[in-house]
Amino acid sequence: MKALGGLLRKEVYHILRDRRTLVVIIAMPVLQVVIFGYAIRTDVDRVRLAIVDPTPDPVTLAIRSRFDAAGVFRTVAVLPRPESLDSLFERGDAQGAVAFDPAFAEKLGRGLPVRILIIGDATEPNTGGIVQAYAAAVVQAYANELGTHTAGIRIVPTIRTRFNPTRESSNLFVPGLMAFVLTIISSLMTAISLTREKETGTMEALLASPLRPWQIIVGKVTPYLVVGFASVVGVIVEARLVFHVPLRGSVTLLLFEGLLFILVSLSLGILISARTSSQRVAMMGALIGTLLPTMLLSGFIFPLESMPVVLRAISYIVPARWFVLVARGVMLKGIGLAYLWSATLILLAMASALLVASTKSFHERLET
Amino acid sequence: MRRVWFLARAEVLHVVRDRATLAQVLVVPVVQLLVLSNAATFRIVNTPTYVVDFDRSTASRGLITRFQASGRFDVTGAAASPDQANDSLLRGEATMVLTIPRDFERSLVRTGSAPIEIALNAEKGSAAGIVQAYASNIVAAYASELAARTGPVAGAAPRIEVRARNWYNPTLNYKHYMVPGILVALVTLIGTLLTAQNIAREKELGTLEQLNVTPITRGQFIAAKLLPFWVLGIVNLAVGLAVGWLVFGVPMRGSLLLLFAAAAVYLVVALAIGLWISTLVETQQQAMFVTFFIMNVYLLMSGLFTPIDSMAPWVQVVSQLNPVRHFVTIARGVLIKGAGLREIARPLITLAVYGAIMLTLAIRQYTKRIA
Amino acid sequence: MTATNAIVARDLTRTFGRFTAVDHITFEIAAGEVFGFLGANGAGKTTAIRMLTGLLAPTSGQASVAGHDVYREAERIKRDIGYMSQRFSLYEDLTVVENIRLYGGIYDLTDRDIAERTALMLERLGLGHAADQFVRAIPLGWRQKLAFSVALLHEPKVVFLDEPTSGVDPITRRQFWELIYEAAARGTTVLVTTHYLDEAEYCDRISIMVDGRIAAIGTPAELKHTFGAASIDDVFVRLARAHPPEGKSEARP
Numbered sequence: 001m002k003a004l005g006g007l008l009r010k011e012v013y014h015i016l017r018d019r020r021t022l023v024v025i026i027a028m029p030v031l032q033v034v035i036f037g038y039a040i041r042t043d044v045d046r047v048r049l050a051i052v053d054p055t056p057d058p059v060t061l062a063i064r065s066r067f068d069a070a071g072v073f074r075t076v077a078v079l080p081r082p083e084s085l086d087s088l089f090e091r092g093d094a095q096g097a098v099a100f101d102p103a104f105a106e107k108l109g110r111g112l113p114v115r116i117l118i119i120g121d122a123t124e125p126n127t128g129g130i131v132q133a134y135a136a137a138v139v140q141a142y143a144n145e146l147g148t149h150t151a152g153i154r155i156v157p158t159i160r161t162r163f164n165p166t167r168e169s170s171n172l173f174v175p176g177l178m179a180f181v182l183t184i185i186s187s188l189m190t191a192i193s194l195t196r197e198k199e200t201g202t203m204e205a206l207l208a209s210p211l212r213p214w215q216i217i218v219g220k221v222t223p224y225l226v227v228g229f230a231s232v233v234g235v236i237v238e239a240r241l242v243f244h245v246p247l248r249g250s251v252t253l254l255l256f257e258g259l260l261f262i263l264v265s266l267s268l269g270i271l272i273s274a275r276t277s278s279q280r281v282a283m284m285g286a287l288i289g290t291l292l293p294t295m296l297l298s299g300f301i302f303p304l305e306s307m308p309v310v311l312r313a314i315s316y317i318v319p320a321r322w323f324v325l326v327a328r329g330v331m332l333k334g335i336g337l338a339y340l341w342s343a344t345l346i347l348l349a350m351a352s353a354l355l356v357a358s359t360k361s362f363h364e365r366l367e368t
Numbered sequence: 369m370r371r372v373w374f375l376a377r378a379e380v381l382h383v384v385r386d387r388a389t390l391a392q393v394l395v396v397p398v399v400q401l402l403v404l405s406n407a408a409t410f411r412i413v414n415t416p417t418y419v420v421d422f423d424r425s426t427a428s429r430g431l432i433t434r435f436q437a438s439g440r441f442d443v444t445g446a447a448a449s450p451d452q453a454n455d456s457l458l459r460g461e462a463t464m465v466l467t468i469p470r471d472f473e474r475s476l477v478r479t480g481s482a483p484i485e486i487a488l489n490a491e492k493g494s495a496a497g498i499v500q501a502y503a504s505n506i507v508a509a510y511a512s513e514l515a516a517r518t519g520p521v522a523g524a525a526p527r528i529e530v531r532a533r534n535w536y537n538p539t540l541n542y543k544h545y546m547v548p549g550i551l552v553a554l555v556t557l558i559g560t561l562l563t564a565q566n567i568a569r570e571k572e573l574g575t576l577e578q579l580n581v582t583p584i585t586r587g588q589f590i591a592a593k594l595l596p597f598w599v600l601g602i603v604n605l606a607v608g609l610a611v612g613w614l615v616f617g618v619p620m621r622g623s624l625l626l627l628f629a630a631a632a633v634y635l636v637v638a639l640a641i642g643l644w645i646s647t648l649v650e651t652q653q654q655a656m657f658v659t660f661f662i663m664n665v666y667l668l669m670s671g672l673f674t675p676i677d678s679m680a681p682w683v684q685v686v687s688q689l690n691p692v693r694h695f696v697t698i699a700r701g702v703l704i705k706g707a708g709l710r711e712i713a714r715p716l717i718t719l720a721v722y723g724a725i726m727l728t729l730a731i732r733q734y735t736k737r738i739a
Numbered sequence: 740m741t742a743t744n745a746i747v748a749r750d751l752t753r754t755f756g757r758f759t760a761v762d763h764i765t766f767e768i769a770a771g772e773v774f775g776f777l778g779a780n781g782a783g784k785t786t787a788i789r790m791l792t793g794l795l796a797p798t799s800g801q802a803s804v805a806g807h808d809v810y811r812e813a814e815r816i817k818r819d820i821g822y823m824s825q826r827f828s829l830y831e832d833l834t835v836v837e838n839i840r841l842y843g844g845i846y847d848l849t850d851r852d853i854a855e856r857t858a859l860m861l862e863r864l865g866l867g868h869a870a871d872q873f874v875r876a877i878p879l880g881w882r883q884k885l886a887f888s889v890a891l892l893h894e895p896k897v898v899f900l901d902e903p904t905s906g907v908d909p910i911t912r913r914q915f916w917e918l919i920y921e922a923a924a925r926g927t928t929v930l931v932t933t934h935y936l937d938e939a940e941y942c943d944r945i946s947i948m949v950d951g952r953i954a955a956i957g958t959p960a961e962l963k964h965t966f967g968a969a970s971i972d973d974v975f976v977r978l979a980r981a982h983p984p985e986g987k988s989e990a991r992p
Contacts, residue, residue: 153476
């Protein structure tokens, strides 16, 4: 046991002395929380609108002021002709445009049909559609008022965002971010650390020592377990302090599930390192095999419903998907094992299977 | 200079003979492009929706039908009670619950207005916000339709006809939006990572020392190092574009020449950043980590995954300093919108300035003699 | 500092934090000399060489190589020197010839010169048959020869060899020393470090570094006489006993 303690200490020294990697481990989660809080958003707001009004008159001006008053739009240009619209859109200066027919009020007064053309920049499909719909709604409201001098038919939706009453988008990403950070530390770093020992040949020295193989694994992996755990706690604390992300459920359950996920990630890291002796290959393998799925296929940023069937199927075996589910459930919804038992079981199964597999492959590698 | 030529030639040999690097440059990006483009999407479709309809009237059924017919919502369950619906939210099965109260139709007929409730499952992240926007639009459109049907006599009402146009992406294909951005990300990542890793490796192996003892100047050394990777970056972009066009049908409305010219400038920035990183680290592992860390920040704030317009105002300002942002804008502008030189002049000039600054910084930072 | 001195050092010092690796060393090496830089591992030899080759800046003191000051003209010096480092520092994924050509080009040799000298070097060192083999595939002794030829390829005025014969078989060692003598005969100044103390006898003059200081300097004969020793080995041991390093066991040659 003393030998194991010595190995643990050496690992800790390694980590502490590699200043640059250390800075990255500590700074990354902190920075990620900030970035996700302020940058990863999909709200459509302050839409830059261009107006094409060949013959401004009281009606067109009235409609134009409705746009300004709607709160969603920002008029960035008023043009007499539609020709320069292309350039505006191509430069990204305008996201949408509203073009009035010429002699608008006159035709309207004489009972002739008039047209308003609403253009949305559909490069980003959602934005395009939403901009159009917002604009159309503004025009429609005005038209209804004109025609009936009443408000027309209105269906008033009350929008409730369950589990996120403050509507802060930051609340939504913390669980996913935890998975992300844990994957980096537990899978990526473990894989690299183990292969580095192989590459530099110090693994042989370890093997020649009185340490048993399982002790070597435990010794090398435990510090990352601790660091991972600390990171998760750090992310949660930061999210709560800076963004007031809720934690409605049981902290113990959350930490337990976190531990499960760490074990799964660690095993994956060990498995990857068992297959290669090159640090570069290990890193690539860890990136592609663990980080990419965590970012893309866990529902962390992109909704799983929107993906093709194949990818949705694959997501079932991505551990992060289950952890994100659990974490979101515990933090945002305050639910417990009653709802999360199946996800927990899956994580447990993955952890056990992977731990066994990684230990075995590690042994095999050692014996050759 | 001749020295640059000799060293650059050796660099090319290194790359060509290193299977791991070749895979990294040619194979991995293609695979990533294929997977990423399919996964990274905010296309709203098949949104699992629960409906609690207390009214069961023509009007309420009409609304529900509108949702189903929109192609974006999938009414997976009609709950008899709000508890059931709530449960579906707790279990994470439903993204949205639509609740229509008892006197919905009557209210509409009598007063011309009626409430409904839309509950969104915030657990679904950013997608929930978009779903809400679509839901609101459907509701508003339905209301307008009802108004048109039951409104005043046609002759008395002036008609304003609203026509809507989707420019640049009429089929609302999310991949067309994503693929250029992902391409930029991959080209950047590879260019920066390879450069940083390459020089860190020379440090680790000790071969850098032998070069430092020769009269080769910093500028010559850096030129020789960057040149092959710069070419590789362009090749990468070309391969990626080909895949994008063949597999995803990404449009190429603008001048490809312009795009590659912009890429040429952009790559200088990306590689210079990699070079700068290499002067900060001692080992390959550190190079990988630091590159990954910096790239992560850049990519998230580049408007690649989520639109810059949706970001907090201060972040939008900060992102002006992000070269990736500018190239993503250029790529999307040229490919999807068919933008010309005049339209991309601003981001292009910014990139050129960055290139000059980063390169100077990196060269200054690189030292042949340890102080 | 006369014009015939190839390397001059005066109170040259290098510290790393609180540790002094090279402690005020002073010496002069004439052009065409074969100078042996001896000392135990960690005595400061490599650090001193790195300062003289412009790889490391001195903390204090003065030095000049081939008539150029190491502070102000470090890059100029590099044109006139060759260097073979202790750790193999050429490219393993290039062939023998590719490595030579690369450095030939970097040292501004004409294509013809490169071709001629490459052929010459390969022949002299018996590496002809390995010309197109990847360096990673050839044994250590051949790699050392390759590094050696790269150091001398551009016929520099001064060449620094850091433990060129480490791990090399006796026949190759002899070949190395023959080449060293040839270079010296042509006027090249050779500074060579080694901890094979019998090789010390091959040098014109030697210095012995202990704990960053030059503890002795002179011809092998002079030193043996001064210390009343039969071999340089003995000189070394006596020096080590006279300056016991703190906290370490006696240095063994």
